[in-house]
Amino acid sequence: xxxxxxxxxxxxxxxxSFLLSLLFGALVxxxxxxxxxxxxxxxxMGDWTRMRQWILAIGVAMAGFALLAYAGLIDPAKTLHGxxxxxxxxxxxxxxxxxxxxxxxxxxxxxxxxRVGSGNLKSLVVLLVMGLAGxxxxxxxxxxWRVATVDQVGVDFAVTANLPHLAATALGLTPTLAxxxxxxxxxxxxxxxxxxxxxxxxxxNLLAGLGVGGIIVAMWWVSGSLGxxxxxxxxxxxxxxxxxxxxxxxxxxxxxxxxxxxWLLFYSDTSKVLTLGIVSVFGVMAGSALMALWTRxxxxxxxxxxxxxxxxxxxxxxxxxxxxxxxxxxxGQGLTGLSTLGLNSLVAFxxxxxxxVAGFKYQMWRLERMA
Numbered sequence: 001x002x003x004x005x006x007x008x009x010x011x012x013x014x015x016x017s018f019l020l021s022l023l024f025g026a027l028v029x030x031x032x033x034x035x036x037x038x039x040x041x042x043x044x045m046g047d048w049t050r051m052r053q054w055i056l057a058i059g060v061a062m063a064g065f066a067l068l069a070y071a072g073l074i075d076p077a078k079t080l081h082g083x084x085x086x087x088x089x090x091x092x093x094x095x096x097x098x099x100x101x102x103x104x105x106x107x108x109x110x111x112x113x114x115r116v117g118s119g120n121l122k123s124l125v126v127l128l129v130m131g132l133a134g135x136x137x138x139x140x141x142x143x144x145w146r147v148a149t150v151d152q153v154g155v156d157f158a159v160t161a162n163l164p165h166l167a168a169t170a171l172g173l174t175p176t177l178a179x180x181x182x183x184x185x186x187x188x189x190x191x192x193x194x195x196x197x198x199x200x201x202x203x204x205n206l207l208a209g210l211g212v213g214g215i216i217v218a219m220w221w222v223s224g225s226l227g228x229x230x231x232x233x234x235x236x237x238x239x240x241x242x243x244x245x246x247x248x249x250x251x252x253x254x255x256x257x258x259x260x261x262x263w264l265l266f267y268s269d270t271s272k273v274l275t276l277g278i279v280s281v282f283g284v285m286a287g288s289a290l291m292a293l294w295t296r297x298x299x300x301x302x303x304x305x306x307x308x309x310x311x312x313x314x315x316x317x318x319x320x321x322x323x324x325x326x327x328x329x330x331x332g333q334g335l336t337g338l339s340t341l342g343l344n345s346l347v348a349f350x351x352x353x354x355x356x357v358a359g360f361k362y363q364m365w366r367l368e369r370m371a
Contacts, residue, residue, distance in 0.1 A: 006233065006241070013227040013242045014279050017219065021280035024215050024251070025287025028114045030295070031208035033057075035330035036102050036111060039356045052194040053208040054334070059190030060213025061339035065220055066183020070176055074224030077160045077175075078240070079248040080327075081342040086161040087327070089153040090146070091347035094326025095333070098254075099355020101318025103363065104311045105130075108330040109253030109323065113281060117288025120301045122308070126316040127257060133320025135258035146325055163341040182341060216250055216335050223276055224248035242276045249276055250339075252332025254323030256281050326351065 027033065031053075038050035068074045076082050102108040105126045107115060112130065115123035136142045159165040159175070168178035194209060195201065227241040228248070243249045244259055256277030266272045292298035303309045323329045326348040328337050334352060337345025 010241045016222045017276040018279040018283040021283025022287035025284035026291040027211045029288040029291040031204045033208040043360045052197045056194035056209025057213035059187045061216040063187030064217030065339040070180040081337045081340045086155040086343045090150040091344045092351045094322045095348040095351025096355035097318045097322025099352040100359040101315040103359025104315025110331045113284040114288040117285040118292035129316035130320040131257040131261040133317045134254045137321045137324035161343045219250040250336040
């Protein structure tokens, strides 16, 4: 493959990623798919509808990833979630911080992008602060604290730290077969559970769960198969084009927001190039804006009080710090990561849900105290 072909393929990967994220933004705006809202509905009203949307999306993503891996279109060990170290404490602390922060900020990273696209200026402030806090936790002052504390605690495995590879070692299976069996089995179980919900079989619910899960699978294929070059003509190394990590990636919305701000701020620096994550940030906002304009739901919205500002600022910082520490958000770990059945993702998912429940309990306590 020649350098010109690499450039063209890189552009194709970026274009496909932008279109998929555009579709994601429009879909979430149209169906009101929201992971924070899913937890809120269960805690405050006992309504599991949006939680079933999320679980359906997880099931589709799991099954789809397993099929991609079995077909040899993606290597789970070479994904962003394919490391051999289980950073369980980072996943717990980061997940709790992110979950609590998204309640204070009125939405997770993806929902923040969707709200920015529909005219919410509060979410624009959250987006900027979350991006700055996330970048500081990747490379700044909170990164030093993170590396010196929670990242010191972990378990090193001889194989990839995910359920299929551990099961393969224990049962004498090949990792590919174990990935297929566990991915399809658990994915199918989640899909069936979601679809059995009372009155769940409605167009918007199915579109949200199947659509979001399908987009995650498509992003895995774009990054892990379409963008995979076995031998770069200049370096002779194996590469995954247009990724910040150098490994196969799919959707996530904390670190990519930080990278997007970095790209904008240092645009004249030729070393700052567009990546799958950066174009996904812009794509989600664009898709949401188009859907909001089409449905005439676009409207400007600002802060209601000083307390409202404070809550959103604190929440944004917690999401930025927590999202990077946990190595993902409700989409990055709660969908993309879970599709790989990675141990870090499983722990982070539970911690994010626990953190958001704590956030809602805190808000209710404050309301009762004020009353």
